Amino acid sequence: MRDVAERAGVSRMTVSRALNDPESVKEGLRKRVLSAVYELGYVHNHLARSLSSRSSKVIGLVLPSLENSIFAQTVKGVSDLLRPLGYHLMVTECGNEPKDEERVIAAFIAQRVGGLILHGTHHSPVAVRMLQGSGTPVVENGDIPADPIDMVASYSNREAARAMTLHLARLGYQQIAFAALAANPRGATRSLGYDDALAELGRPADPRLKIEVSRGFAGGAEAIAHIAAIMPEADALFCAGDVMAVGALFECDRRGWKVPGRLAIASFDDLELMRHVSPAITSLHLPRYEMGKRSAEMLLSRIEGRELPVPVLDLGFEIVQRAST
Amino acid sequence: MRDVAERAGVSRMTVSRALNDPESVKEGLRKRVLSAVYELGYVHNHLARSLSSRSSKVIGLVLPSLENSIFAQTVKGVSDLLRPLGYHLMVTECGNEPKDEERVIAAFIAQRVGGLILHGTHHSPVAVRMLQGSGTPVVENGDIPADPIDMVASYSNREAARAMTLHLARLGYQQIAFAALAANPRGATRSLGYDDALAELGRPADPRLKIEVSRGFAGGAEAIAHIAAIMPEADALFCAGDVMAVGALFECDRRGWKVPGRLAIASFDDLELMRHVSPAITSLHLPRYEMGKRSAEMLLSRIEGRELPVPVLDLGFEIVQRAST
DNA sequence: ATCCAGAAAGTTACCGGTATCAAACCTTGT
């Protein structure tokens, strides 16, 4: 920057102003500065800028996994909002271990990001302390937590699971099985919603209807195997994981089970794939894109000093009824 | 940091050393410093560190899209290597527009990342100039470019497409159609490999066999519609895009076409889904994970000053023959 | 012509660390 200043025959401060707030520098000088910038191929150093101004135009996004296309929409929502405003997005994966999330969060704070979006809602106490201590604005958006760190923009896993279970009951299914990923916090929350629904319906909670499976397509096949072996009376299966429902459908195909004749299948996430398999799978459509966009909005409001009227935003969900139920 | 130093009764320099190179500070002082750090809840400022040391522990990864699960493996490869070494990964999406990529690259350089991994191999001249001017180590890894910016770790799209086409010919298919995404640079390169193979086989290049489609499952359906309408003699379809082959398979199902009886289908990328649909789809298995891992390795070697024996690494590919061909 | 308010440009100090070199402190061999 010194070089640019010398070349343009002005002070460093003027260069800084010409770049960050062009209006405040007179036409002539501004032109001299900008052409010097161009000639020298100068690239602004955001590091120094952030250090000096104590504010950064980088927003961090922490996701449980990047392997999962369900988060793509959220990323897009955040990114679409941020890009035109000159903010940059930094995405990181944190797995399901609170310890890993802690490390990722520490790294973000160490870099003094302007704000943070966390997909998870279960955080280690250390992480929470760091976040609150650092004063970084935070939005959580994978669920509606009982005790938010700062702001929230999400749907409720528990409510959504409850709604889908009631929907299946309304369609006349009597023995609704529920399959979730083992050791997955969101799966556990969804399971509560399923319980809520059964309780509302006055149905007993049969442990044979609750299935824990591994991730991916394989999980769906495991769920079907469980039903075949332990609970053949089940007439509907509600899969609380992304591709699990498709795996279950494929497995039914292999076994010659009619869907929904022998077993109805419903899915938690409305991946594009759900519309394309045959039969198309009934799904909960979650506001993934909206979550990203609103999270980013809330963050920017806070960063720019506007206090928020509603720091907890419930974006709801939608049941998409298709041929599989 | 000043507070920590005062509390421990040492100089700031000693604190810095106790944190970055504990060996170099004697037991007693180190303990005093570390407990002061803990008591004050001090979080290191990476911004200042990078600015001062002119080196950053952040690696940037630029992907065309995050919606696409094929990149997940690459992310994982990079991340697995980086994490234990204390480096952090920053992932960004750049679309297929060179202008967008340019903006993303500029932002990374402005933040003085330690190294950059680019998935694309078509870059605007401005981007190349910025990269070379800034001296940032770069690995390209979506293809083997004719004229690399710096280092490369990839497979060759052209070679892979050629190999699959020859494989289909070897299986006896006479009229092999090829479908690629419209306006996709990698699609165009793959198309060249398909041409190579036909030329080697001495078969004429029939323009009716080349199909341009839109992305997603829909593209596969379009390809089948094209074949039905324009080129019903085709007996095999080679899809040069991720989920396109599955879309094509579903469409065949809808039309009652036997796969591979009426039409064989082969895919470019070996998504997990390919194994689970029925029939399972023959695919090119690409070294996605390896690409990420080796890219990160190369980057770190360069960053740590080790010159590399082979700055262009061809990681090959593998044809996985399944029931669809 | 003089004065003055507001705009434009410059000065200085500091953001929070590390590089570099000098000073103080130990060992060890003779």
Next chain:
DNA sequence: ACAAGGTTTGATACCGGTAACTTTCTGGAT
């Protein structure tokens, strides 16, 4: 006991910007 040589620790400058304040220009109004 002392010089030599290696380790620890400290002092100072600087990384590349911006905030806050000061000075210098402007262009009317008096």
